Amino acid sequence: MALPPELFVLAGPGLALGLAFGYARFVEPRWLKTTTRCLALLPLTAGADRIKILHLSDLHHSDSVSLRYLRRSLEWAVQTQPDLILLTGDYITTRIDDERFLEILKLLPQAAPTFACPGNHDGGPWAQAMAGYATTGPIQRLLEDAGIRYLGNDWTLINVKGVAIAIGGMGDLWAMQCEPEAIQEPFNTAQADLKLLLSHNPDSKAKLAALDWDLMLSGHTHGGQFRLPILGAPFAPIKDKAFLVGLCPYGNRWIHVTAGLGNVHGLRFNCRPEISVIQLVKRGQGESAGT
Ligand SMILES: [Fe+2]
Numbered sequence: 001m002a003l004p005p006e007l008f009v010l011a012g013p014g015l016a017l018g019l020a021f022g023y024a025r026f027v028e029p030r031w032l033k034t035t036t037r038c039l040a041l042l043p044l045t046a047g048a049d050r051i052k053i054l055h056l057s058d059l060h061h062s063d064s065v066s067l068r069y070l071r072r073s074l075e076w077a078v079q080t081q082p083d084l085i086l087l088t089g090d091y092i093t094t095r096i097d098d099e100r101f102l103e104i105l106k107l108l109p110q111a112a113p114t115f116a117c118p119g120n121h122d123g124g125p126w127a128q129a130m131a132g133y134a135t136t137g138p139i140q141r142l143l144e145d146a147g148i149r150y151l152g153n154d155w156t157l158i159n160v161k162g163v164a165i166a167i168g169g170m171g172d173l174w175a176m177q178c179e180p181e182a183i184q185e186p187f188n189t190a191q192a193d194l195k196l197l198l199s200h201n202p203d204s205k206a207k208l209a210a211l212d213w214d215l216m217l218s219g220h221t222h223g224g225q226f227r228l229p230i231l232g233a234p235f236a237p238i239k240d241k242a243f244l245v246g247l248c249p250y251g252n253r254w255i256h257v258t259a260g261l262g263n264v265h266g267l268r269f270n271c272r273p274e275i276s277v278i279q280l281v282k283r284g285q286g287e288s289a290g291t
Contacts, residue, residue, distance in 0.1 A: 024226070024269040030069050032076060032261075036277040037247045039254060040285045041214050046193045047162020054082035054112070055276040057200075057219025058119065058260030061101050062093035065262035071104045073261045077275045078111035083160050085112045087148070088219040089119020089172065089200035091139055093264055094132045102146055109147035113158060116148050117169035117198035119220060124175030136177070151198060153182035157190055166192035168211065170199040178204050180211050188212040194280070202243035202257050205250055215278075216255045221245060223259025227270040245271075247278075 042051065054077055059070055078085075085108050091101075108114045120126045123136035133139070140150045149156065151169020158165055168187045171177025178199065187195070188211065197213035199205075201220045208216065223245040224233025236244055248255045259274035 020269070024267045028268040028270075028272055029064075029263050029266060031272050032073055032275060033272045034076075034080065034275040034277060035258075036279060037256070038279045038281060039215065039247065039256075040281050040283050041194060041254070042163060042280050042282045043193050044282055044284065046282060048160070049282060051084065051160055051163060051165075051280040052080065052082045053278040053280065054078070054080055054085045055088070055217050055256060055258050055278055056085070056108075056261060057088040057258045058090040058222055058262050060090055060093045060121070060260075060262030060264060061096070061098070062262070062264075064093070064264070064266035067098055067100055067104060070101070070261065071107075073273070073275065074104060074107045078107055080275070080277050082112045082277070084158075084165070085109075085114040086167070086196065086198055086217050087114065087116035087143075088198050088217050088258070089117055090121045090219060090260070090262070091116075091119070091142070092132070093121055093262075094127075094130065096138060096142055102142060105143065105146035105148065113160070114148045115151055115156070115167050115169060115198065116143050117151050117200060118172050118175070118177075119200040120172045120174035122172070122175075124172060124177055126172075126174045126176075136171070136175075152177070153179045155183045155187045155190070157192060163194060164192045166190045166195045168195070168197045168213065170197065170204065170208065173199075173201040173204040173207070178207060180208050184211060201238065202248075202255055203238050203240055205240075205243070205255060214253060216250070216253070218243070218255060218257045219260045221257055221259070222263060222268075223257075223271040223274065225263055225268055225271055233271070245274075
């Protein structure tokens with residue numbers, strides 16, 4: 001017996017919603033992409049023509065982001081052969097509940113010098129209110145045990161392929177631990193070819209404007225995580241949505257926001273997880289962005 005056409009009309013929207021949910025839950029959160037963007041920031045006198053930065057963020061180790069997925073993501077990421085790896089927070093969603101996470105994180109410093117700042121999920125008053133850690137201590141220990149240099153309101157000066165790079169890392173804005181005055185004097189006076197700043201939340205940019213940085217690297221937004229036609233990214237946790245994702249000009253400086261590797265609540269839609277590569281070239285060689 002043929003089914004009445006009204007049944008298909010009624011079932012259609014439900015079927016479409018079910019398929020969209022299945023895609024957002026089981027396909028897109030693990031459908032990694034690599035994005036490469038080029039930025040002309042190196043001085044003409046720098047000792048290298050090109051420095052490749054791997055920028056990763058928001059791993060969100062949790063029930064919704066498996067260690068198997070994170071291992072595959074980091075193995076894929078280091079295949080880009082970076083000169084420098086920068087991490088911008090939210091390594092966990094609530095707690096470190098599997099010690100194998102440490103072994104996975106070790107993949108990064110084995111590939112290149114790695115530096116990291118904390119995110120809002122990594123400890124502090126905001127995280128504690130969400131059943132997380134009261135301080136960033138456990139995450140700092142985890143990262144340092146993995147061989148990653150932790151920068152929470154701290155900075156360092158390194159040499160990469162003959163280029164002197166100052167790297168500052170901020171405490172998180174929502175954790176009320178973003179304290180630029182803690183690094184203002186040494187960071188602003190350091191002799192460096194390039195000054196990079198790690199700050200989880202791009203909304204911290206105004207607070208950090210007095211620091212002398214060329215490029216700020218951020219995460220936090222997950223690129224919106226759920227991007228809809230017409231509505232855009234209604235759940236993006238930032239005030240200034242001009243800095244949702246990608247390479248964004250900020251006065252005569254730049255802010256790079258990566259969509260990150262993980263997620264919260266196990267969903268992504270129209271906003272795939274991202275391995276971000278930034279190719280720094282000499283000034284005058286032009287800025288460009290591409291996937
Ligand atoms: Fe996050």
